[in-house]
Amino acid sequence: MEHISFGTDGWRATLETFTEPRVRMVGQAVADHLHADGREGTVAVGYDARDTSRGFADAVAEVLADNGFDVLVSERDCPTPVLAWTVRDRGLDGGLVITASHNPPEYNGVKFLPSAGAPALPDVTGDLEARLAEPTARPAAERGTVREDTFTTAYCQHALAFTDNPDVSGIRIAYDAMHGSGRGVTDDLLEAAGATVESLRTERDPEFGGTPPEPTAERLQSLVERVTEGGADLGFANDGDADRLAVVTPGRGYLDPNLLYAVLYDYLLESGEGPAVRTVSTTFVVDKLAAAHGEAAVEVPVGFKWVAEAMREHDALVGGEESGGFGITEHLRNKDGVLLALVLAAAHAERPLDERADAIEAEYGEIHQGRTSLDCPEDRKAAVLDSLDGDLPETVAGVDVVDVGTEDGFKVFLEDGTWLLVRPSGTEPKLRVYAEATSAERVEELLAAGRDLVDPRI
Secondary structure, eight states: OOOOOOBBTBEEEETTTSOHHHHHHHHHHHHHHHHHTTOOSEEEEEEOSSTTHHHHHHHHHHHHHHTTOEEEEESSOOOHHHHHHHHHHTTOSEEEEEOOTTSOTTEEEEEEEETTSSOOOHHHHHHHHHTOOOOOOOOGGGOOOEEEEOOHHHHHHHHHHHTTOOOOTTOEEEEEOTTSTTTTTHHHHHHHTTOEEEEESOSOOTTGGGSOSOOOGGGOHHHHHHHHTTSOSEEEEEOTTSOOEEEEETTTEEOOHHHHHHHHHHHHTTTOOOOEEEETTSOTHHHHHHHHTTOOEEEEOSSHHHHHHHHHHTTOSEEEOTTSOEEETTTOSSOOTTHHHHHHHHHHHHSOHHHHHHHHHHHHOOOEEEEEEEEOOHHHHHHHHHHHTTOOOSEETTEEEEEEEOSSSEEEEETTSOEEEEEEOSSSSEEEEEEEESSHHHHHHHHHHHHHHHGGGO
């Protein structure tokens, strides 16, 4: 059976592999890891809207309690960032979230959150993997308790205070929960700030309406139509566990996440200061914005755990990635698609997001980015990347190569300011090819060149 492995963001697998006995082993590993760290207190457990998630959450809570921890279990499925913030705010020993995020319903997964509420780094997840074992139990008198808790109330109060109780009254927002855990949280928070909210796909549906709960443009057509045809001033959508956010505007429809990150950073710089952290696959416009304000941009490998760690190391204002995950350091060093909806609604109330995006592109150029995937067995990934080392062409798609980065795969910088990235997927047997340019046509040329470069080596 497939090995339990904590990849880019926790362990995820189909339900043939993600079984209760194996989840209990993870619970035991977490208990032993925390004990080794001298912790004996309280752990929070949350879960998403999948059919199996509450049962897995109860199972892992039982293992933790048997090992002496008091456990707080969310009374309902809840967003991952809500649980992460709760762990940090209450000074808990850690947290576990049963979720497969944006994966299809036949998957489930688990994320471990250390006491800071940030994603676990490889030294932690490696220790968990090394400690996987059948569950044990202390004598009855030494076992902990399990009780339900409501995490969202305190979180929403904090979110309103953190954003200075913004007045977003008069803004009509269409919110698409994609049947995930943001329902009744993100929309309620926006309403509490004064917005008029029309909620879409807010019924709990463990099948997510037959589509993975990933807020991509092609999966948000109803939301896009609602906003672009005048039914709402702004559209928001969360993924399955609401740590990611997609935005729809009247003028642009689905707002490219790279441009969204630039809009967010630009808005935050109006009242704050600090570097921005971005992954290797995220737009260079963030760097240009930072430089224009006397700040720096920090590049890290793909995976929000690396973003979160760099946010700490560099005292960054914000961190983000091209897949729609953004975090504000002062709030939480983790992705948060709930708080960010309120922040961007506040930004829109001051100046429409379309105007903000237009101004950024007028100043720094248009952002066009694309990605393609090539099937590649896990045991071939390293060999393919090794074959690129020292064997990259002098030109790509007709333009000279001026530099190569190896932070995460191979990132080829071209003389015209465009770039091409080849890196291994952390969740699938695939190699990813990314490209950024100032036109969609140029992106397609770069992606084609990337495929031609990599495909013969697989």
